[in-house]
Amino acid sequence: MSQTATGTLTTTSSTTFEATFTVKDAVKKYTGSFKPPMSTFSSKKVTLKYDSPGQLLGQPAFSGEVGINDLSIKLSSGVTFTGALDTAIPAVITIYGEGSWA
Numbered sequence: 001m002s003q004t005a006t007g008t009l010t011t012t013s014s015t016t017f018e019a020t021f022t023v024k025d026a027v028k029k030y031t032g033s034f035k036p037p038m039s040t041f042s043s044k045k046v047t048l049k050y051d052s053p054g055q056l057l058g059q060p061a062f063s064g065e066v067g068i069n070d071l072s073i074k075l076s077s078g079v080t081f082t083g084a085l086d087t088a089i090p091a092v093i094t095i096y097g098e099g100s101w102a
Contacts, residue, residue, distance in 0.1 A: 002050065004047055006021065015033055016033050030101050032097055034062075034095040041087070043084060045083055046083035048079065055077045058100070058101060060075040060076040060098075061075070061096070062099060065093065066085070066089065067091055068085075070083065071084075
């Protein structure tokens with residue numbers, strides 16, 4: 001059965017982002033490095049969806065779409081991040097890359 005948590009996702013450069021969530025009173029952070037480079041974006045309300053706490057470990061790769069108003073990222077472990085962008089961007093961009101949980 002899927003579980004959810006709410007958090008934030010913010011780019012830290014044109015090719016990196018940090019997603020931070022509170023999961024059962026613990027802060028979980030996923031830091032990702034993506035291609036292609038794009039303008040910065042953020043979301044103050046991102047939903048994390050996962051099936052088990054073990055999915056919130058390691059270094060899963062990811063792919064997804066950002067824009068025009070939303071973001072949707074899926075990790076190779078099956079975890080997803082979805083949310084509305086704080087500010088719209090002009091086009092939908094497909095991103096992919098690698099990251100790690102801390």
